[in-house]
Amino acid sequence: MSVYPAKIAKKLSEKADAAASEGAVCGRAASFICGCFAEACISVDDDAQVIANIGFATNGCGFMAASCQVLEEKLTGRELAALKGLSDDRLVAELESDLGEFPEARKQCALVAIEALRAAFGRLRKARAAEFVGDSPLVCTCFGVSEDDLLSAIKTTQASQFRDLEAATRAGRGCGACRMLIEELIETAKIRD
Ligand code: FES
Structure with missing residues (x-):
């Protein structure tokens, strides 16, 4: 047993x-x-x-x-x-x-x-982000979303939190490994404004 x-x-x-x-x-x-x-x-x-x-x-x-x-x-x-x-x-x-x-x-x-x-x-x-060759670093490798994509989405949608950007770009909706980086980008954009 x-x-x-x-x-x-x-x-x-x-x-x-x-x-x-x-x-x-x-x-x-x-x-x-x-x-x-x-x-x-x-x-x-x-x-x-x-x-x-x-x-x-x-x-x-x-x-x-x-x-x-x-x-x-x-x-x-x-x-x-x-x-x-x-x-x-x-x-x-x-x-x-x-x-x-x-x-x-x-x-x-x-x-x-x-x-x-x-x-x-x-x-x-x-590993995927390190292999990526592009003008802007790849942040969300699940959905191919770069830092530039996210910064432009922050501007156009006035995103102030992770959920706003997730809805606009899909970034973070997969494995979630990029979430902390996305939150940092949002906070940095707030400081710059
Ligand atoms: S790397 Fe962004 S959800 Fe997986």
Whole structure:
């Protein structure tokens, strides 16, 4: 008999080892509470703007392993525009809809898996931005939005917060790794005005 709740134990029994796909970019996160880690490796189909593949590895408990597995299943093939910034609240709700509510002490196990996913997207954004050749730096690599695009949208829409620019340009609506840069641009524009 498993030490885990039935839905977690069932998910663990379905586990097939995921191989990282070629060209995948990986990110890691660890828990300061238990010391366990999760690593997410992602590849994105830029033309279709979808997540082509996600593979996780973890040395964590069943709650962490099952969280990784559900994220793999649910997000592979998902459109970048449907990621909506990879917020904790949305992803925890998706995990708990499959796995049941996590005990309070185990909620951090799900968050480590989510943080690893965000770390992988953060590295992917950095790599794509560094490769980009253009007149203005690329800020949102999910939707190809440059710094100049954002500055011009700030002017024309009088954007004063992230949501205004997200609505005008789509920047930040995918993995969310560019959000902090977009917020900095808005604040800098306010100081200049
Ligand atoms: S880089 Fe992914 S939403 Fe901007």
